Amino acid sequence: MQGYILSAGFLGYVVSQIPAGLIAEAYGAKNVYLSGVLLASLAHLLCPFAAWYNCYLMIAMQLLRGVGQVRALLPIYSAVILYFFRETGIILPMAAVIF
Numbered sequence: 001m002q003g004y005i006l007s008a009g010f011l012g013y014v015v016s017q018i019p020a021g022l023i024a025e026a027y028g029a030k031n032v033y034l035s036g037v038l039l040a041s042l043a044h045l046l047c048p049f050a051a052w053y054n055c056y057l058m059i060a061m062q063l064l065r066g067v068g069q070v071r072a073l074l075p076i077y078s079a080v081i082l083y084f085f086r087e088t089g090i091i092l093p094m095a096a097v098i099f
Helices: 002-015 017-027 029-053 057-090 092-098
Strands: none
Touching: 002 017, 002 057, 017 029, 017 057, 029 057
16 A cells, blocks of 8 residues: 555656646746645645545655646746747757756
């Protein structure tokens, strides 16, 4: 059961990368970043209670944590890329250095 709990966070992270990027482009990086931080923090706070209550609830909390973490990480990338493209007009060398 421990393997399922640990892999649920990675599954949430992997599955929600593309939707989080599309949402960040549509609604702005700040809004998506804030919602991701709040979602990941809430999932972290509820993890001890979920583990105490039921292992399947713990899997759900880990899945939400992964979704929240990717929503907190990807908008930063899109904001950095937009900033460098707007300021310098050169995106590929700066993106290669950052990522």
